[in-house]
Amino acid sequence: xxxxxxxxxxxxxxxxxxxxxxxxxxxxxxxxxxxxxxxxxxxxxxxxxxxxxxxxxxxxxxxxxxxxxxxxxxxxxxxxxxxxxxxxxxxxxxxxxxxxxxxxxxxxxxxxxxxxxxxxxxxxxxxxxxxxxxxxxxxxxxxxxxxxxxxxxxxxxxxxxxxxxxxxxxxxxxxxxxxxxxxxxxxxxxxxxxxxxxxxxxxxxxxxxxxxxxxxxxxxxxxxxxxxxxxxxxxxxxxxxxxxxxxxxxxxxxxxxxxxxxxxxx
Numbered sequence: 001x002x003x004x005x006x007x008x009x010x011x012x013x014x015x016x017x018x019x020x021x022x023x024x025x026x027x028x029x030x031x032x033x034x035x036x037x038x039x040x041x042x043x044x045x046x047x048x049x050x051x052x053x054x055x056x057x058x059x060x061x062x063x064x065x066x067x068x069x070x071x072x073x074x075x076x077x078x079x080x081x082x083x084x085x086x087x088x089x090x091x092x093x094x095x096x097x098x099x100x101x102x103x104x105x106x107x108x109x110x111x112x113x114x115x116x117x118x119x120x121x122x123x124x125x126x127x128x129x130x131x132x133x134x135x136x137x138x139x140x141x142x143x144x145x146x147x148x149x150x151x152x153x154x155x156x157x158x159x160x161x162x163x164x165x166x167x168x169x170x171x172x173x174x175x176x177x178x179x180x181x182x183x184x185x186x187x188x189x190x191x192x193x194x195x196x197x198x199x200x201x202x203x204x205x206x207x208x209x210x211x212x213x214x215x216x217x218x219x220x221x222x223x224x225x226x227x228x229x230x231x232x233x234x235x236x237x238x239x240x241x242x243x244x245x246x247x248x249x250x251x252x253x254x255x256x257x258x259x260x261x262x263x264x265x266x
Contacts, residue, residue, distance in 0.1 A: 057098070058105040070118045075125040081136045093133050100126045163190050165198055166205075221246055 064070050081089065103123045110117035138154075145153030157171040179186065220243050227234060228251075240248060 058102055059109070060102060060106050064118065066115070067118045068116070070122070072119060072122050072125070076129040076132055078132050078135060081132055082139075084136075086140075089133055089137065093130065096126050096130050096133075100130070165202055217245055221251075225251065 060070075076092065081092075084092070100123065103126065107117055107120065107123070142152040142154065145151055155171045157169055159167050160170050162168050175182070177185075224239055224243055224246055227239070236248060239246070
């Protein structure tokens with residue numbers, strides 16, 4: 001919600017300017033002033049003042065506009081973040097948050113102008129980095145609570161059966177009235193169901209899961225057969241470690257991966 005509100009505010013400010021960021025008139029030096037009763041950030045009254053212009057922080061640098069590709073790095077991994085201090089993690093999180101706000105704003109602006117946005121994978125890398133930071137912070141919180149109280153400090157929960165009859169994990173929430181005594185809430189949130197429609201749904205759902213697993217095993221087996229056909233000297237132990245669900249004894253008996261090559265004759 002915070003990012004969406006920032007995007008809405010930025011888009012509204014751009015509409016007040018009555019011109020796009022891709023228009024050359026953005027740097028024509030025209031002065032403007034927007035009067036508001038309250039300011040949440042430092043106001044910028046000159047487009048050309050890039051240092052003091054807080055509005056332009058929501059946009060990418062001008063040299064990346066209308067480019068086919070923008071050079072960028074990879075995301076932060078867990079090994080790099082685990083050696084950082086809490087202060088450094090806070091700084092990295094703030095930088096990533098500003099970068100995500102800028103990328104979301106640019107994505108919205110490019111879509112509004114019906115133009116190609118270069119390197120959209122930057123959003124995924126920033127989100128992966130922020131997710132890794134949350135993982136590291138959660139690990140440290142769990143270690144602290146285990147040391148102090150002997151518990152992980154996470155919100156407790158349990159697996160329940162939803163209205164479709166599927167098992168899902170739900171975090172526990174404190175209520176004034178318990179579940180077994182709240183008749184109105186139990187009627188609005190039923191747990192489990194029965195009947196012919198439910199039985200049909202569960203049968204089709206299990207069939208879908210089985211077909212997905214079967215197709216996945218077949219894809220892995222065909223991939224292994226192609227690898228062994230092209231590279232007969234490939235290490236079997238490496239393949240067994242990567243594809244433990246493949247029965248290599250069956251492949252050896254059926255001789256499925258023999259390639260079209262002439263064996264060496266001594």
